[in-house]
Amino acid sequence: MKHPIAYILAVLAMTAFFSGAALADTFEGRSKCSSCHKSQAKSWKDTAHAKAMESLKPGTRKEAKVKAKLDPEKDYTQDKDCVGCHVDRFGKKGGYTIDAPKKPLAAVGCESCHGPGRTYRGDHRKAGQIFEKKGKGKE
Ligand code: HEC
Ligand code: HEC
Ligand code: HEC
Secondary structure (H helix, E strand, C coil): CCCHHHHHHHHHHHHHHHHHCCCCCCCCCHHHHHHHCHHHHHHHHCCHHHHCCHHHCCCCCHHHHHHCCCCCCCCCCCCHHHHHHHECCCCCCCCCCCCCCCHHHECCCHHHHHCCHHHHHHHHHHHHHHHHHHCCCCC
């Protein structure tokens, strides 16, 4: 198995390669990733990244908002000046939108860091075959 960093670099290289082509970067959403990567999904849930959208709701993170001169009672979940960094792929094809928000893309999910699932399906297929052969994986 490749080292995770090498893998991520490969993902980034592929993303750069495909972005020039007609292939759309399609985000699959974290629920898909989580269905296989259960242990990563479980630890991700406890991170601030998982709660990024919660922080924009009224009444949450009051202290931090007051400190930042924001209104703690205001709903920032539809504010285009805020959501961009608090969700997956805002404004990009297949990413989160304010008009039709998709729950699996709300928060800083797996694909924010690992890139859109679709661009590395080939690599994943190989990993999946190894997984099936061995009958086990890293989860
Ligand atoms: C059908 C099950 C399945 C789905 C869905 C899936 N993965 Fe995987 N993934 C695997 C398997 C199996 C491996 C290989 C594990 C190993 O080599 O031990 C893997 C490998 C990886 C690796 C590389 C691990 C390494 O050490 O090299 C990353 C990163 C990853 N997946 C992220 C994701 C993300 C992000 C998503 C959602 C877009 C996703 N996976 C969806 C099964 C899946
Ligand atoms: C340029 C990216 C970016 C934008 C735009 C952005 N945020 Fe954030 N936000 C972050 C990052 C990164 C963190 C986590 C690091 C931190 O807490 O400073 C964060 C953290 C937060 C937190 C949690 C702070 C805490 O300490 O608990 C709140 C609340 C928040 N943002 C609200 C907002 C609101 C409201 C807006 C719009 C007015 C906004 N953000 C716009 C990147 C952004
Ligand atoms: C904030 C960025 C970030 C987010 C969000 C994120 N990852 Fe990762 N992930 C990384 C980095 C960086 C590594 C490699 C370094 C390491 O192994 O700690 C990694 C490693 C992995 C690996 C390799 C095996 C392992 O555990 O080291 C898998 C599989 C994986 N992530 C899946 C996921 C899934 C599934 C999600 C969503 C539930 C997710 N990641 C969310 C950055 C992220």
